[in-house]
Amino acid sequence: FPAENIRNFSIIAHVDHGKSTLADRLLELTGTISSNHSHQQVLDKLNVERERGITTCSMFYKYKDKDYLLNLIDTPGHVDFNYEVSRSLVACQGTILLVDASQGIQAQTVANFFLAFNEGLTIIPVINKIDLPAAEPDRVINQVESTFELDTSEISLISAKSGLGVDKILPSVIEKIPPPSGDVNKPLKAFLFDSWYDTYVGVICLMEIVDGKLQKGDKIVSAYSEKMYEVIDIGIMHPEQFTTGYLHAGQVGYVVCSMKVAAEAHVGDTFYHIKNPVDPLPGFEPAKSMVFAGVFPIDTNEFNRLDESITKLTLNDASVSIQRETSMALGQGWRIGFLGTLHMDVFKQRLEEEHDANVIITQPTVPYKIVYRDGTAKLIRNPTEFPEPMELQNKLSELQEPMILATIILPEEYMGSIIDLCGSRRGEQIEYNYMDESRVIMKYSIPLAEIVTDFHDELKSRSSGYASFDYEDMGYQISDIVKMNVLINKKPVDALATILHRSQVANVGREWAKKLSEVIPKQLYEVIIQTTIGGKVIARETIPAMRKNVTAKCYGGDVTRNIELPQKAFYDFLSKG
Numbered sequence: 001f002p003a004e005n006i007r008n009f010s011i012i013a014h015v016d017h018g019k020s021t022l023a024d025r026l027l028e029l030t031g032t033i034s035s036n037h038s039h040q041q042v043l044d045k046l047n048v049e050r051e052r053g054i055t056t057c058s059m060f061y062k063y064k065d066k067d068y069l070l071n072l073i074d075t076p077g078h079v080d081f082n083y084e085v086s087r088s089l090v091a092c093q094g095t096i097l098l099v100d101a102s103q104g105i106q107a108q109t110v111a112n113f114f115l116a117f118n119e120g121l122t123i124i125p126v127i128n129k130i131d132l133p134a135a136e137p138d139r140v141i142n143q144v145e146s147t148f149e150l151d152t153s154e155i156s157l158i159s160a161k162s163g164l165g166v167d168k169i170l171p172s173v174i175e176k177i178p179p180p181s182g183d184v185n186k187p188l189k190a191f192l193f194d195s196w197y198d199t200y201v202g203v204i205c206l207m208e209i210v211d212g213k214l215q216k217g218d219k220i221v222s223a224y225s226e227k228m229y230e231v232i233d234i235g236i237m238h239p240e241q242f243t244t245g246y247l248h249a250g251q252v253g254y255v256v257c258s259m260k261v262a263a264e265a266h267v268g269d270t271f272y273h274i275k276n277p278v279d280p281l282p283g284f285e286p287a288k289s290m291v292f293a294g295v296f297p298i299d300t301n302e303f304n305r306l307d308e309s310i311t312k313l314t315l316n317d318a319s320v321s322i323q324r325e326t327s328m329a330l331g332q333g334w335r336i337g338f339l340g341t342l343h344m345d346v347f348k349q350r351l352e353e354e355h356d357a358n359v360i361i362t363q364p365t366v367p368y369k370i371v372y373r374d375g376t377a378k379l380i381r382n383p384t385e386f387p388e389p390m391e392l393q394n395k396l397s398e399l400q401e402p403m404i405l406a407t408i409i410l411p412e413e414y415m416g417s418i419i420d421l422c423g424s425r426r427g428e429q430i431e432y433n434y435m436d437e438s439r440v441i442m443k444y445s446i447p448l449a450e451i452v453t454d455f456h457d458e459l460k461s462r463s464s465g466y467a468s469f470d471y472e473d474m475g476y477q478i479s480d481i482v483k484m485n486v487l488i489n490k491k492p493v494d495a496l497a498t499i500l501h502r503s504q505v506a507n508v509g510r511e512w513a514k515k516l517s518e519v520i521p522k523q524l525y526e527v528i529i530q531t532t533i534g535g536k537v538i539a540r541e542t543i544p545a546m547r548k549n550v551t552a553k554c555y556g557g558d559v560t561r562n563i564e565l566p567q568k569a570f571y572d573f574l575s576k577g
């Protein structure tokens, strides 16, 4: 296939707007899969097997008597994984922007549009679900024009479910999206955009051949590590690995080379032939963990088994960061960094379901930054690392917290309630616009810490499910944050320390003390629960001794004694949120 007969494209859409259904239809239409229904959501399935990431699928298609190779590059596309969407777009020259005819443009439609727009991709708008009784295609076409300034004169109206209009999609992909610009006669330049670990064949890389030609047996070098590898197997995904023995400029496919461990496959790396070094392509910023939590086995004897499970679960997920953590209260565990809370929930669920694990997960923390007067800075991923006020005296320049830029789209009748919500989460409105007579798009800057808890659920419940939300990283901002300790009988419990904005201390301090007093069972002695900031008590609760007798008196004298709190009390407290 000469480059002019290749198209590399993706489908971008808000969740549930029909991306997977359309992908299936296209695979059927090109005979890549048969059209019986056992094949539903093929690309998603490939992804799930791989735990997440980017899938590519090559299709062969005849158009106006010419044979084309069409490569569909797909990502699952949830808000936490926008960085994967942008990674996958690098290997495309164009994208189909799919919008649900009954729901119209939603927050992820906007976020994904801008990712594609900033990559300079050709964007083909398509309206889906026109079979639905609630479909309002004309209204959605207007939204597409006014929000994205896209030409809608030739817009496709389709039903991915019934197949109506789907036959128009691939011709417009060929006509509108430019072919890749690579040159097969130039030295090899291969771009690695995703990888996963397969138990049978080892590390499998997805690569785009930007220039040149790569064949089985070739010796290639990583521009990142300068390590040499030999290509063992190479081919296209169709939809699973299909050996071709080579890939040419403009193609995307899989490459198995002599990589031993997943960590050798650096996403964003450029590979070249050993005798022909080239300048590397601009790489990617590594995925940043934005939410950190401590994970501890409920039964401490389970530590080794869980360590294995966690290693297995994260083998393919370079966006997870792991460190060992030891807590006085909870014993040995791990501090794990995730892209967001959804990512964390998925991880926890898999750990419980697939690895039969019982774990305590501590309150999630975002990475706070301490900037010292000498210009150095320290990232705090664990509240226990946060210095006490005394330690910061004369050294501190400022404290900062991570911010996000939220895009919220909603019917105007819910505006008041959502503005209240954002305000209560320390959000600041940056702009709002009407997308049409009744739909509003708002932008807010909000501290990341405020959305990692229940922001999304709250947004949905205040808008009867109609508001949609997406966010992007906005860097750090100065903030008046403090560390709150929880003391039980005067002893701080490390696993319960938390970092808060000063304005929240009184409420959270009271709430936590109260909630703890409800989950800790009565003991033989009195239990005093205190929440404190820099030694100052915010709230106090007392759990009276089981019965007033002599024994209690005996214990009573030594309130600083390290009491053994049952793990269950922590579990109850933390899982209640």
Ligand code: GDP
Residues within 6 Å of the ligand: 013, 014, 015, 016, 017, 018, 019, 020, 021, 022, 128, 129, 130, 131, 132, 158, 159, 160, 161, 162
């Ligand atoms: P994705 O999240 O964008 O991948 O969306 P899916 O492809 O999983 O589709 C979400 C839901 O919408 C599924 O229940 C589909 O069956 C349904 N759906 C997709 N396309 C259409 C369509 O054209 N018409 C109707 N009525 N439903 C559709």
Ligand code: MG
Residues within 6 Å of the ligand: 019, 020, 021, 044
């Ligand atoms: Mg899907």
